[in-house]
Amino acid sequence: MKKAIIVGAGPAGLTAAYELLIKSDIKPIVLEQSGDIGGISKTVNYKGNRIDIGGHRFYSKSQTVMDWWTNIMPVEENQGEMPEKSYKRSNKDDQKMMVRNRVSRIYYLRKFFDYPIQLSKKTLSNLGLVKVFKIGISYSKSQLTPKKEINSLEDFFISRFGNELYQTFFKDYTEKVWGVPCSEISAEWGAQRIKELSVWKAILHNFKIKSKKDNSVSQKDVETSLIERFLYPKLGPGQMWETVAKIIEQKGGEIIMNAKVIGLHKNGNQIKSVSYQKSGDPNPHIIEGEYFFSTMPVQELIRSMGKEVPAQIVKISEGLKYRDFITVGLLVNKLELSNSKSQDELIPDNWIYIQEKDVYLGRLQIFNNWSPYMVASDDKVWLGLEYFCNEGDHLWNMDDADFIRMAIDELDKIGIIKKEEVVDSTIIRMPKAYPSYFGSYSEFDQIKKYTMEIDNLFLIGRNGMHKYNNQDHSMLTAIRSVDNIVSDISSKENIWNVNTEQEYHEEK
Numbered sequence: 001m002k003k004a005i006i007v008g009a010g011p012a013g014l015t016a017a018y019e020l021l022i023k024s025d026i027k028p029i030v031l032e033q034s035g036d037i038g039g040i041s042k043t044v045n046y047k048g049n050r051i052d053i054g055g056h057r058f059y060s061k062s063q064t065v066m067d068w069w070t071n072i073m074p075v076e077e078n079q080g081e082m083p084e085k086s087y088k089r090s091n092k093d094d095q096k097m098m099v100r101n102r103v104s105r106i107y108y109l110r111k112f113f114d115y116p117i118q119l120s121k122k123t124l125s126n127l128g129l130v131k132v133f134k135i136g137i138s139y140s141k142s143q144l145t146p147k148k149e150i151n152s153l154e155d156f157f158i159s160r161f162g163n164e165l166y167q168t169f170f171k172d173y174t175e176k177v178w179g180v181p182c183s184e185i186s187a188e189w190g191a192q193r194i195k196e197l198s199v200w201k202a203i204l205h206n207f208k209i210k211s212k213k214d215n216s217v218s219q220k221d222v223e224t225s226l227i228e229r230f231l232y233p234k235l236g237p238g239q240m241w242e243t244v245a246k247i248i249e250q251k252g253g254e255i256i257m258n259a260k261v262i263g264l265h266k267n268g269n270q271i272k273s274v275s276y277q278k279s280g281d282p283n284p285h286i287i288e289g290e291y292f293f294s295t296m297p298v299q300e301l302i303r304s305m306g307k308e309v310p311a312q313i314v315k316i317s318e319g320l321k322y323r324d325f326i327t328v329g330l331l332v333n334k335l336e337l338s339n340s341k342s343q344d345e346l347i348p349d350n351w352i353y354i355q356e357k358d359v360y361l362g363r364l365q366i367f368n369n370w371s372p373y374m375v376a377s378d379d380k381v382w383l384g385l386e387y388f389c390n391e392g393d394h395l396w397n398m399d400d401a402d403f404i405r406m407a408i409d410e411l412d413k414i415g416i417i418k419k420e421e422v423v424d425s426t427i428i429r430m431p432k433a434y435p436s437y438f439g440s441y442s443e444f445d446q447i448k449k450y451t452m453e454i455d456n457l458f459l460i461g462r463n464g465m466h467k468y469n470n471q472d473h474s475m476l477t478a479i480r481s482v483d484n485i486v487s488d489i490s491s492k493e494n495i496w497n498v499n500t501e502q503e504y505h506e507e508k
């Protein structure tokens with residue numbers, strides 16, 4: 001029987017394994033370095049309180065992916081109106097997904113601003129007339145005298161929104177996320193992430209949402225940054241991927257945990273085997289196969305291919321940059337914000353962008369509002385304080401207890417909690433959460449070409465392709481790779497085309 005060796009048990013690796021089992025006779029063997037299923041999309045269970053790293057909305061413009069998810073975990077029936085805080089907690093073990101409303105706002109000047117920004121009375125009074133006037137003037141200027149060349153993310157933002165709006169709502173938050181000035185980030189990031197969003201589309205979208213009554217989760221005509229409604233497994237994204245992992249094993253696939261891939265061994269333009277190390281076992285194991293799927297970071301993949309790789313490819317790979325991520329889980333009795341005296345009156349946000357300049361905190365998750373099952377007790381609020389950093393920088397290197405103390409102080413300082421209300425806490429570090437579009441990224445095509453020429457090697461997923469892929473994109477890269485194998489298509493271009501607007505046109 002032919003074997004496919006798959007590196008990584010995140011969404012891409014597990015989707016590849018599942019697809020191989022239902023579409024071919026090839027046996028998938030997944031090697032996962034950690035003890036967890038789901039990669040970045042795992043759910044961490046801390047004393048019955050669950051953390052979703054980053055907050056994972058399940059939505060896709062691809063019907064293939066929507067059907068895939070709901071086939072594994074059907075949507076809970078009889079939801080009627082959106083299930084909000086009063087959602088019953090009785091059937092927590094159901095393998096079901098809920099339909100959720102997206103609520104996220106911007107916290108700036110110790111006040112809430114709607115996301116996307118609306119030209120409402122509240123926004124105007126929060127900002128003050130002088131600021132609003134400046135925003136209007138600079139937006140008009142950007143439209144009347146458009147920038148001729150868009151060389152950076154800063155140019156991209158200014159040309160879309162004007163300088164004043166950029167300075168007010170985009171600059172600081174984006175620089176917190178990426179750790180470098182927007183002027184040093186490629187405009188491609190904006191083009192990919194924000195796509196067609198503009199001031200006018202945001203305003204129009206706002207009117208459309210107000211008049212929209214149906215409860216469907218169809219997202220085909222909604223820009224990615226504005227997705228309003230999404231599916232969510234009751235116990236967080238990890239529940240989806242743990243369910244998929246079980247199905248893979250039931251159908252005859254194999255998942256080897258705590259197995260870190262350290263070498264890929266090539267012969268001509270074919271990979272023949274990989275070596276991996278089991279934790280606690282100093283002797284490497286070797287496994288042979290006919291197909292190889294990699295979701296490990298491209299930089300680590302190139303390193304694991306050893307001396308065979310041309311020096312230029314190694315140089316580009318070593319120049320790739322990543323952004324790392326820390327979540328502090330805080331269990332609190334209540335929030336300080338006006339309407340949050342009890343759980344029933346909790347503010348509605350799934351997450352809040354923290355635009356304040358005087359704290360490192362980037363985003364705040366309120367896990368109760370993702371799913372009530374994420375929280376062990378109804379009378380507590382379970383928060384995720386998200387920090388963007390670089391492995392090895394002062395935030396990353398901080399002692400856990402010191403970091404948690406700092407996080408609590410920051411949330412108290414900006415008026416969201418009182419420190420005395422904190423009852424428990426934990427911290428999770430997630431390296432390489434974001435593949436960055438700077439460093440040597442502009443030369444990435446050379447790595448792509450080099451790896452594409454290795455016939456039986458498929459780079460899939462997010463870090464696996466060094467691409468800002470969400471779960472659905474990561475899955476589609478796996479689905480297309482398997483389809484190519486099954487249909488004997490040797491070109492891999494269609495895999496790299498995922499997560500471009502063109503792809504959505506194809507699917508429509």
Ligand SMILES: Cc1cc2nc3c(=O)[nH]c(=O)nc-3n(C[C@H](O)[C@H](O)[C@H](O)COP(=O)(O)OP(=O)(O)OC[C@H]3O[C@@H](n4cnc5c(N)ncnc54)[C@H](O)[C@@H]3O)c2cc1C
Pocket residue numbers: 007008009010011012013031032033034036037038039040041053054055056057058059259260261262295296297300325433434460461462463464469470471472474
């Ligand atoms: C803050 C944040 C918010 C996000 N929000 C959303 C969202 O709302 N909706 C959405 O759809 N997506 C979201 N995403 C994206 C989503 O997390 C990713 O698209 C998805 O997890 C990528 O899947 P993957 O399998 O490619 O990679 P990963 O999830 O990174 O999984 C890769 C796996 O490979 C393993 N691995 C790595 N190296 C090795 C090795 N050498 N040997 C063995 N195993 C190895 C890792 O341990 C990991 O388990 C978000 C991401 C972040 C960071």
